[in-house]
Amino acid sequence: METKQSGPGQGGLIGRPRGFDADEALERAMLVFWEHGYEGASLARLTNAMGISTTSMYAAFGNKEALFRKALERYTEGPSAYLPRALEEPTALGVATAILAGTVRTTTRPAQPNGCLGVQSALTVSDAGKEVRDLLVAWRDNGYSLIRERFQRAVDDGDLPPETDPRLLARYLTALGYGIAVQAASGVGRDELQEMADAALRNWPLS
Amino acid sequence: METKQSGPGQGGLIGRPRGFDADEALERAMLVFWEHGYEGASLARLTNAMGISTTSMYAAFGNKEALFRKALERYTEGPSAYLPRALEEPTALGVATAILAGTVRTTTRPAQPNGCLGVQSALTVSDAGKEVRDLLVAWRDNGYSLIRERFQRAVDDGDLPPETDPRLLARYLTALGYGIAVQAASGVGRDELQEMADAALRNWPLS
DNA sequence: CGACTTCTGCGGCGATCGATACAGAAGTCG
DNA sequence: CGACTTCTGTATCGATCGCCGCAGAAGTCG
The missing domain is CATH 1.10.357.10 (Tetracycline Repressor, domain 2)
Incomplete structure (x- = not known):
């Protein structure tokens, strides 16, 4: 499952475009999970490091577990x-x-x-x-x-x-x-x- | 630092005696920490496994961190x-x-x-x-x-x-x-x- | 422009976190 | 017995947890 909605390049070109770089935000989230673990990384700490609000995180990634799954994929490929x-x-x-x-x-x-x-x-x-x-x-x-x-x-x-x-x-x-x-x-x-x-x-x- | 107050054997013979076996309770707590980790083990789960209320745990061990330290000692010696x-x-x-x-x-x-x-x-x-x-x-x-x-x-x-x-x-x-x-x-x-x-x-x- | 779609910030949801205040129960002392 | 000390159950504290409703902002369409 890909990052929902906009994202640079592919579909969903109507409506307000996302105000942050989802890749960059995911990278930051991965680093927080890496350092503090899945349960030790709170939403507040994650979103703060990602530079976005919880609402934006949920819109882009789904929930905390989905965010972690994406972060693990990024870790695997990085x-x-x-x-x-x-x-x-x-x-x-x-x-x-x-x-x-x-x-x-x-x-x-x-x-x-x-x-x-x-x-x-x-x-x-x-x-x-x-x-x-x-x-x-x-x-x-x-x-x-x-x-x-x-x-x-x-x-x-x-x-x-x-x-x-x-x-x-x-x-x-x-x-x-x-x-x-x-x-x-x-x-x-x-x-x-x-x-x-x-x-x-x-x-x-x-x- | 030993378990506070009563405990079978040594001082503090006045007042109401403790209603549970502190060693047994500590053993149960150690097993919970072992399985779920320090932060993954909630007070509710710990005290439930120990068979006592949070009040009794605090009276006997101090707080969660002190309980973990005692559990680690027990793990080391066991x-x-x-x-x-x-x-x-x-x-x-x-x-x-x-x-x-x-x-x-x-x-x-x-x-x-x-x-x-x-x-x-x-x-x-x-x-x-x-x-x-x-x-x-x-x-x-x-x-x-x-x-x-x-x-x-x-x-x-x-x-x-x-x-x-x-x-x-x-x-x-x-x-x-x-x-x-x-x-x-x-x-x-x-x-x-x-x-x-x-x-x-x-x-x-x-x- | 106006209609439409999506994203964002604010505020707050119910649940759970670790930790305590309080009062009564249950013992040991004289 | 009555005075004293300690332990225990209830009920709850403020903080934080992950999560979301809502309204307005900010874009792309015709």
């Missing part, structure tokens, strides 16, 4: 875009190296919140947030599946030893990624995390 | 007690193995919430929760330091190669632990996580 790129590396080791390096960079970028939006936005929630928690569980599971399938292909291609279990290898890599994200959210520095990632991949492919 | 025990293993590999095994067991116990209270209770918070978030950052950092110091001792004792960096090794192990906790919170099963932990430690000590 800060988290290193994942699909990493999967195109020619070797499994190259894939793993690129994933961890991308995770370290994205979770410790100075101008952005620390950590990973997909991990820290809704690990625990009140009753009202269950759907968003499940959405993020599915988001993480999708990332895991992409990695597992890539490693399966590496086994099929002979890039990884035939006795390798792509499931376990993907679990291992995602665990390291989540661990990096949690440590980044806790203030651990980029260089230290990158050194750790390098050391972790010095033994490959585990067994 | 579900998380595998950590200090693991540090007493004779070899660094034994320590690492015990830590990961303890993490897997604690984060996937059927009768308890999935995941780790110390990781998922307050990764992101609203303004009101900053102190609790910082408390948990310090809690995790304390765990990391204990592991790092244990590995430093292993290097000093010749159990680990002299070129080993205890900092990186501790970062690696905590990252795996956090990664296991996040996956457990997402519903990944115990056996799969334990297999992954086993595979991760098949190469040791990394470099």
Whole structure:
């Protein structure tokens, strides 16, 4: 579902045009969700960061949950875009190296919140947030599946030893990624995390 | 700071005695915080699970934040007690193995919430929760330091190669632990996580 | 211009948040 | 028993939560 009504470019050219840039506003909202989580980000804080009123937010995005879904899409295609790129590396080791390096960079970028939006936005929630928690569980599971399938292909291609279990290898890599994200959210520095990632991949492919 | 007033055993024997078991109530509160996080656990839900009124909770524990601090202490001495025990293993590999095994067991116990209270209770918070978030950052950092110091001792004792960096090794192990906790919170099963932990430690000590 | 459509700001909705005031119940003391 | 201390249930506080009704502003159409 796209942003409702006007928006630059496509249909709905009659009536008063929107007075703000919906993309820019969504970017700001994503950063707030990233820093404070889904339930920790209040409408007041979100709309203040977006520079619009709650009415305009509801007209453009629907409600808080819909806004979060759009913000997660934006995160997937922006800060988290290193994942699909990493999967195109020619070797499994190259894939793993690129994933961890991308995770370290994205979770410790100075101008952005620390950590990973997909991990820290809704690990625990009140009753009202269950759907968003499940959405993020599915988001993480999708990332895991992409990695597992890539490693399966590496086994099929002979890039990884035939006795390798792509499931376990993907679990291992995602665990390291989540661990990096949690440590980044806790203030651990980029260089230290990158050194750790390098050391972790010095033994490959585990067994 | 102990539980205020009565409590079975020590001072304050005059006046009406407390009508509930404070330890039992704290256990229930810990489980609610574990499942829903600090801000996701409302007073209504907490006191309902504890079987007492808000008035009794405030009289016994002070306020929500103080209740959480007590619950975290209880978590540290209960579900998380595998950590200090693991540090007493004779070899660094034994320590690492015990830590990961303890993490897997604690984060996937059927009768308890999935995941780790110390990781998922307050990764992101609203303004009101900053102190609790910082408390948990310090809690995790304390765990990391204990592991790092244990590995430093292993290097000093010749159990680990002299070129080993205890900092990186501790970062690696905590990252795996956090990664296991996040996956457990997402519903990944115990056996799969334990297999992954086993595979991760098949190469040791990394470099 | 006038008709029409859409967006925006103000104000407020009911619900829930964490936290308390108050009075009576339930005990231990002399 | 009566004086005293503490605990408990009810009822509610002000603040904030996500959300929306309404009227006017600001545009595009003919």
